[in-house]
Amino acid sequence: MSKKIILSILPIFLSLLFVFTVFGQDEKQYASHKKFYKGRAIEFICPASPGGSTDLVMRLVAPQFKELTGAAGVRMKNKHGSGGFEGYNYVYKAKPDGLTLGNGVLFPLTMNEFTEMPGCRYESKNFNYLMGIGEILLVAVVASDGPYKSIDDFKAGKNMRIAGSSISGPNSLGGLSTIALLDLDAKMVSGLKGQSACILSIQQGESSAALITESVAKPHIKEGKLRPLFILSNRRGTILPDVPALTELVTFTGEKKDHIDLWGGLTNFQLVLAPPNLSQERLDFLRDVVIKMVTPDFLKKASQIVHSEVQKVASGQEVTERIKAIAKKRAKINSLFKRLGELHRM
Amino acid sequence: MIEAFIEAITWLFRPSMLIILVAATAVGLFVGVLPALGGMVGCALLLVILPYMSPEIGLTILLAFHSVTFTGGSITAILLNIPGTNVNAATLIDGFPMSQRGEGERAIGASVTSSSLGGLVPVFLAFAMIPLIMPIVMLFKTPEMLGLIILGLSCLAFLTGDSVIKGCISGCLGLLLAMIGFHGATGILRFTFGIDFLYDGFDLVALALGMFGVAELLDISIKGHATVAPKYQKSGGLSNVMLGVKDVFNHKSLWLRSMLIGYVAGIIPGVGAETATFIAYAQAKQTSRHPELFGTGVVEGVIAPEAANNAKEAGALLTTLAFGIPGSAIMAILLGAFMMVNVIPGPRMLIDYLPLCFTMLLGIAFANVIGGVISLFAAPYLCRAASIHIDFLLPVVLILAYTGVYVLRESMFSIASVIFFALLGILMKRYGYSRPALLLGFVLGLLFEKYFWLSLKFWGPLFFMKPSFLIEMAIVLALFAYPYLRKVFSRSRKT
Numbered sequence: 001m002s003k004k005i006i007l008s009i010l011p012i013f014l015s016l017l018f019v020f021t022v023f024g025q026d027e028k029q030y031a032s033h034k035k036f037y038k039g040r041a042i043e044f045i046c047p048a049s050p051g052g053s054t055d056l057v058m059r060l061v062a063p064q065f066k067e068l069t070g071a072a073g074v075r076m077k078n079k080h081g082s083g084g085f086e087g088y089n090y091v092y093k094a095k096p097d098g099l100t101l102g103n104g105v106l107f108p109l110t111m112n113e114f115t116e117m118p119g120c121r122y123e124s125k126n127f128n129y130l131m132g133i134g135e136i137l138l139v140a141v142v143a144s145d146g147p148y149k150s151i152d153d154f155k156a157g158k159n160m161r162i163a164g165s166s167i168s169g170p171n172s173l174g175g176l177s178t179i180a181l182l183d184l185d186a187k188m189v190s191g192l193k194g195q196s197a198c199i200l201s202i203q204q205g206e207s208s209a210a211l212i213t214e215s216v217a218k219p220h221i222k223e224g225k226l227r228p229l230f231i232l233s234n235r236r237g238t239i240l241p242d243v244p245a246l247t248e249l250v251t252f253t254g255e256k257k258d259h260i261d262l263w264g265g266l267t268n269f270q271l272v273l274a275p276p277n278l279s280q281e282r283l284d285f286l287r288d289v290v291i292k293m294v295t296p297d298f299l300k301k302a303s304q305i306v307h308s309e310v311q312k313v314a315s316g317q318e319v320t321e322r323i324k325a326i327a328k329k330r331a332k333i334n335s336l337f338k339r340l341g342e343l344h345r346m
Numbered sequence: 347m348i349e350a351f352i353e354a355i356t357w358l359f360r361p362s363m364l365i366i367l368v369a370a371t372a373v374g375l376f377v378g379v380l381p382a383l384g385g386m387v388g389c390a391l392l393l394v395i396l397p398y399m400s401p402e403i404g405l406t407i408l409l410a411f412h413s414v415t416f417t418g419g420s421i422t423a424i425l426l427n428i429p430g431t432n433v434n435a436a437t438l439i440d441g442f443p444m445s446q447r448g449e450g451e452r453a454i455g456a457s458v459t460s461s462s463l464g465g466l467v468p469v470f471l472a473f474a475m476i477p478l479i480m481p482i483v484m485l486f487k488t489p490e491m492l493g494l495i496i497l498g499l500s501c502l503a504f505l506t507g508d509s510v511i512k513g514c515i516s517g518c519l520g521l522l523l524a525m526i527g528f529h530g531a532t533g534i535l536r537f538t539f540g541i542d543f544l545y546d547g548f549d550l551v552a553l554a555l556g557m558f559g560v561a562e563l564l565d566i567s568i569k570g571h572a573t574v575a576p577k578y579q580k581s582g583g584l585s586n587v588m589l590g591v592k593d594v595f596n597h598k599s600l601w602l603r604s605m606l607i608g609y610v611a612g613i614i615p616g617v618g619a620e621t622a623t624f625i626a627y628a629q630a631k632q633t634s635r636h637p638e639l640f641g642t643g644v645v646e647g648v649i650a651p652e653a654a655n656n657a658k659e660a661g662a663l664l665t666t667l668a669f670g671i672p673g674s675a676i677m678a679i680l681l682g683a684f685m686m687v688n689v690i691p692g693p694r695m696l697i698d699y700l701p702l703c704f705t706m707l708l709g710i711a712f713a714n715v716i717g718g719v720i721s722l723f724a725a726p727y728l729c730r731a732a733s734i735h736i737d738f739l740l741p742v743v744l745i746l747a748y749t750g751v752y753v754l755r756e757s758m759f760s761i762a763s764v765i766f767f768a769l770l771g772i773l774m775k776r777y778g779y780s781r782p783a784l785l786l787g788f789v790l791g792l793l794f795e796k797y798f799w800l801s802l803k804f805w806g807p808l809f810f811m812k813p814s815f816l817i818e819m820a821i822v823l824a825l826f827a828y829p830y831l832r833k834v835f836s837r838s839r840k841t
Contacts (some may be wrong), residue, residue, distance in 0.1 A: 051679035081755055083528060084547035089542075118528065118535045119545050160803055167533040189803040191531030191796060193616060196672060200615065204487050206804045346803040 006261040036098070037069040043094075045102035047087025049080040053215070056305045057133065057270045058103050061293065065101065068289040083166065084108060085119040092122035094278040096277040098286060106132070106269035106319075107170045110326055114333045115168045125327040126276040128283050130313035131290045132322075134306030136268040138174045138211045138235040140246075141226040143202050151182075151229050151249050154209065159309065160186035161346070163198040163207035167191075170268065173196055174211030174232050176340040177263065181246065181256055187346040202226065213268050214239035237307040250334035265326050270306065272320060287316045354704030357402060358712065366403065367410050371713045374411035375720060378418025378430045380746060401689050402705050408683055409663070409706050410713035412676060413465050416655045417717050420457040424648070425450055425731055426743060428559030432550050432789075433655040436623040438558055439782050440640060441645025445729070447643055451583070454725040455590020456645050462718030463594065464605050468660035469711040471609070478615055479668055486614045489809045493818030494614070498621040498790050500822045501628035502783050504640070513780040520787025521794075523548055531799055543759035548767075550620075551754060553788060555747045556764040557781050562772025563743055564830040567736045587725045593645045600630055600646055601653045608654030612661025615672065619658055620789040626654035632828050656689035656714070663710075667691050667703060 044062035048054035058076055066074045079087035087102060088109060094100035110124045142148040148157060162179060164172030172190040179186045189207065192198050198210040199220055209229070214237045220226040221240070231237050231245045252260050274286060294313055304312040314322075326333075355362065392408050399407075419430025424441035437457060444453040468475075485492070502517040503510070525685040526537040527547030538544040594601055604626040611622035631640040631649035640647050662677050669691070683690050689699060731739070751760040774781050801809040809815065824831075 049679075051681065051683060077756070079756070081757075082542055084756075085545070086542070115534060119542060166530045187803075189800065189801075191799055193530075193796075194672075194678075197616065200483070201487075201804075204484055206487050 007135060007163070030285065030288075032281065033098075034070040037071040039072050040099055041073040041075055042066070042069065042071045042098075043074045043100045044074050045087045045091050045100065046076065046078050047080055047102065047104050048078065050078055052269065053305050054103060054105055057272075057302075060298070060301050060305060061103065061131075062101075063273055064288065064293045064298075068292050069286075070231065082111070082119045083117075085112070085117075088270070089119075089121045090274055091273060092127065094275045096275045096279070096282075098274065098278060098282045101130070101272065101274050101286075103270065103272050106271055106323070107266055108168075109229050109271065110323065111170070111266065111333075112168055113175060114330045115161055115173075115337055116334060117168050123327075125324050127323075128274040128276060128278045128316070129271055129319035129323065130260065130274060130286050130316045131272040131293075131304050132319040133270045133272075134308060134310050135237075136215050136239065136306060136308070137235075138170055138214045138232040138234060138263070138268075139214050139217050139237065139243055140174075140178055140209055140211055140229040141202065141217050141221070142209045142229060143205065143228040144224050146202075146205070146208070146227075148208070148229070150228070154229055155182050155184065157208060158185050160184060160208035161206070162188050163184050163192055163201045163210040164188055164190040165194055166340075170213070170266075171195060171211050173337055174263075175209075176337060176344050178209075178232060179260060179344045180340050181260060186344070188341075188344050189346045191273035199226065218307060232260075232263050233267075234261055237308075239306075259336070262329065265322060269274060269314075269319075272316075283316070290316065350439065350700040351704050354703045354708055357701070357705055358406070358708050362744055363403070363406075364712075366407060367709060367712055368716055370407040370411045371414050371716045372720060374713070375418035375612070375717055376413040378415035378420075379422050380430065380750060402702060404703070405689070406706050406709035408680065410709045412680070413656065413659065413710045413713050414717035416652075416659070417458055417461040417465075417714070417721055420461055420648075420652055421454055421721065421725075421728055424453045424457060425728065426559060426739075427562040428743070428747065429554045431555060433619040433623050433658070434651075435554050435558070435620060435782070435785055435789075436627045436651035437648055437655075439627065440642070440644050442562070443641070443643030444645070444648065449586070450729040451725050452590040452593070452645065453587035453643075453648050454729065455587035456593045456721060457590070457648045457652045458718050458721040458725070459591045459594040460601055460604075460649045461656045462714045463601070463723075464608065464653040465656035465660055465714035466711050467605060468609050468657050468664075469707045470474075471712075472660070472664055472707055475609075475613075475664060476500065476668060479664060482610065482613050483615070483665060483669070485814065488797050488800040488804055489812050489815045490818065491616060492794070492809075493815045493822075494611075494617060495621065495790055495794045495797055495839055497818060497822050497825070498618075498625055499786070499794060500825065502786055503625045503826070504628045504631045504637075509778055513783045515768070516774065516780045516783040517787035520784035520789075521791040523553075523784075524788045524791025525795070528832060531796070537637040541759070543755075543757055547792075548720075548763055549751065549754060549760060550789065552751050553767050554785060555751060556767025557771035557785065560747060560764060560768035561745065561775060561781075563736065563740050564768060565772060565775060567740050574697060583726045584723070587722055590645065591722070594649055597646060600633070601649055603629060603633075604650040604653035605657040608657035609661040611654070612658035612663075613665050615662075615665055618793055619639055619655065619791070620786070622654045622658040623651035624786050624789075626650040630777050632825055635828065660710070667706075775807070 043134050044058060044065070046055050046058035055078060062074045062076050065071060079090055088104060091100060091102035093228065101326070113120050113124050142154065147152045162175035164175045166172060167190045172188060175188045178184065179188060186208065192201060195216045198207070198212060201207040202210055203225055211232055217226060217228065218239055221228050228240060228243045230249055231243050233245050234247045236243065236245050245328050247260055269297065272290065297309050392411060416431055416433055419434040420437050420441065422428050422430035423434040423438040424445050427438050427442040429435040429438055441453045441457060444450065502513065524547065526544055528535050528545050535545065607629065608622045608628045610624070611617045627647060627650050628645045631637045634640065634646055666672050666677040667679055672681050681691060689702065747764060748761050751764050754760060771781055774784070805812070
């Protein structure tokens, strides 16, 4: 009888022992992380100026770290100097203890590094990523009352000017890619201040087109001021789902196919990141914290910020793999845009 | 439309809303007075509380706060020669000499009245201006913008002081200093010498603080008295302040011209806040019967830039609301604020959110009135600060100045640049080089390069043959020729 009893309760006992060993350790470590954060403040760095969507993401995410980590507080700082490098460099060089975190955008984070912009002192693949929110693609827009009603008109255009802002920004690099992919008779004019200035230059008739993020273009498209031609990618965007991807309108092969596929990964993807060399336990803890952050209310607010419905967020692991995949093409990206700049920039 | 207006008034004039508005106005004035802080930093801080409020309250508070910062900034410019915000730089040219002469209360009365009316009147012009905004914005393409900047740069000629050559050297030095940093169109770093801090170039706030405020106060410290000479330290009280108020009404046409200059400059995105104030100052000097007195402390030199600076922001707000295109750097922050509360600026805004638009505009009008009244009553007390001996005033001002610039970029280089510009300012003052000319060159240098570059790229080398550009150059010539033409006409009328 007693043998039967022992044999029957043994699995239960062993399974309970297993559970407590595995999860009990997690709980212990969890508690130790929380103990670490107790009485300490987290510094959250945003590499953009106040008011923009990157800043708004910081204001959404950063305060939640306080509650979920047990930290004494979260100091939010905008370090947008040097075109955002100040913020990225600061997080990159910060002590890897989990007390310095930051956010950023995938495109400038990677492309500024790959195009070797002065001031970049980090390698994007070395950051630790906690979360990715809200992908925004580039849409090619022209004036709604202009001569380009379709992509065929656009391809047939002569002596066009594509407007862009900063030389290594998505608008300018997207413009260069568009000129190359569609063999346009066009030149890239960089130097306008922001996407709004690019839109204004189209409406004024100074430039023929621009590559603008979907979120910025959408209100102007809705007002009928701009006409969207295509999404510069191999897939449609979520903010303007009715606008076809370029690959739906034009078939690319060989190098051009690789080129357009590149834009499938290079998006304005809002990221939350931590310095390199963070311990795996601390990283796992922070990623766990981030998972807990994602509630229906959080997704609703994130959707408002990125102007598209955010149904889920990308995990830190997913973001890391994506950036590592892009980083493998770094040399290729660098030489591609150098060549395109020499050929097509005014 | 009338129902929307009535709804806005009912909403705005609830006791709780009025109290919040008065508080926001008072804080906005205080932030404006503090050197280096400025409306931009304040607006950025206010963004934190925005999600917790309804759009009507949050946006109205933000706009009310912002609209009075320039009024507050003029007080510091007049009393301490430190522009509280960048756009108050032109005010100190004549405002500070007035204060040194014991006319600080009069100067503040004039600046506050001019500034408050400059923010109030455009609110009522707003709806009349809406049909005109689009044509104006569409007209000003890159060559026209370049023409406007050239018009601004030509104002250097009116800031040269006693020596034209030295004034031009100052202006060119300002242009050169503006070139330091990363050039966005070419991706080249210029004159940074490997210092990351200089990637964005020198900060205008640090330049203005150092060159005007700290340099002036250090100079006074060497002389060993207060910013106001002892013989002028007797306060005239509110009656002196009212003299300044009357001055604005005695110079109605000057105020109106300056307000319109600021308003139109504000409507056009990318002009730069300082451009409008210096153009207004230059036209005030050119149209004055005694242009030689400008720079020595004349009230017209205070009225003109102050009318322009508040009107400029009113114009910029209109472009931001009506088209979703930020008309200035602060409007870019406000645009973010609109997005935070899910209000999308654009042409639909004036249809879908008409009551909200009215609430915001009336909030600005109310804030300008309240801000003006508070400032006028506080002026006699604030002027006493100018009578404090420099040995006590200088450390306090230095701490505020250094703290203010440090907050902007959290870098010791910011403080170093204030010290650098302070030393440069002292040398320039000693050897008769115009500091306002350097400031104007610095402010407009990058804009000039940017629009020149874009004009060449978009229009080719013959961009200057555009009729609209030629008209602007004709206006520049007319501005120079006006005093001579006036003499000729008055002589011919006498004969």
